[in-house]
Amino acid sequence: MGKALLNVDHVYLRYHTPQGETEALRDLCFRVEKGAFVAVVGPSGCGKTTVLSLIMGLNAPSAGEVTFPQGPCPMGYMLQRDNLLEWRTVEKNALLGLEVQHRLTDQSRKKTVALLKKYGLGDFLHSLPGELSGGMRQKAALIRTLALEPELLLLDEPFSALDYQTRLTLADEVLSIIKAEGKTALLVTHDIGEAVSMADRVLVFSDRPARLKREIPIDFPADLSALGRRETPAFQAYFGRIWKELRA
């Protein structure tokens, strides 16, 4: 494991609404090393997504801090729904982030188009999102994120809006894309199987207020794909262990 890219250090967070306040995170500590794939699992509504907003800097913690020991780290965020803009072509959707950050050059455009082509969207560059299947749309959304060349990818339940089959194959593809592009990833999910099949470390969160309950290293041969992992006996063992942790 490399050095820590991200350090979440004794973070507390409280939400305030007119109805009252909610403690979302309590004394949360974990780190993500460069090149790692870390998954966060926890009961639904436990504040997993909140963690991502915090890391992204869109929310400020009530106490504690989120630090990047190796200096500022470009991040990309992938949402549960693809949120492709229906009036833009696939290519223009993928370029949206570059446009927003005024980084759209011939070179960055070529790179993004090359990514789209490499991962099977070459025939759909000029199609509107409406013409794509759910899996392809989500892949286009991933490439929109990758176009910004983030070091750390924050994945917020990116597969839960998809049907089961698409979910499995896309998880497989996304994992290989992330590995091939050499990115660090933090995946938030409620799907234990998804976490085990993709991550090399799983953080189990408690009910709200979320704390880190257990950290479980996942050990599979490096060349095994997400689908390949699902076929091993070790997968079942990990699954069972995390299931028990969640219920404990």
Place this chain on the structure above:
Amino acid sequence: MSGYSAEHGAYLRRLRRRRQGVALCRGLVLLLFFGLWELGARLAWFDPFILSSPSRVLGTLGRLWGEGRLLMHVGVTLYETVMGFLIGTGLGIFLAVVLWWLPFLNRVLDPYLVVLNALPKIALGPVLIVWIGAGVGSIIVMAVLVSLVVTTVTVLSGFTAATEEKQFLMRTLGATKGQTFLKVVLPAGVPHMMSALKISVGMSWVGVIVGEYLVSKSGLGYLIVYGGQVFKLDLVMASVVLLCLLAALMYGAVALLEGRVRGK
């Protein structure tokens, strides 16, 4: 043109026949309307002095044309309407943008907007005349008032068509508020903006005609009021027919614009 089955060909022909049938019937309705109107007047089913007739309408239009006044009246009304429409929608959209940008102001003004939307703007007519004077200015302001609030309300609700999540996406991409507006909120609101334009066209006509009823010395609204006062129903009917034509033309222009924006 080949490359499809006989069955598909039959289907296409059926579609075309259906379309032609609709167009034909539309024409017939118009013909029947004017035909019965004319016939009724000739056979004295009703008093043409009260209801006029197509031939008398045509005669009146011809006479106005001959006196060189037709284009002047049409021009005045058209000018007022187009100005009212442009200012009303322009200002309305601008206000909607401002209110989207400043949620605090939006919440402060919300009840006032609701009241203004419900208020019959025509009630302000006498006030306008006192403030601005009896002339083209008052008429245009009336048209602006009638179309402004409804435009603002419609366009503002259109801006909410861009979901919170899409706006969150823009934040994750590092967008500023201006970029979020230009790239997501505005394009998502375009369909609503188009329907606002369509509503606003009709509203501008209402404002202008009412304005002309109240103050003017020329224009189609003036002709209608004048015709009514001196019992020249031919003049009233002729003006109404002209209004129908003009309103349809202007609506058509907006629909054309909408088609171009959608097609892009």
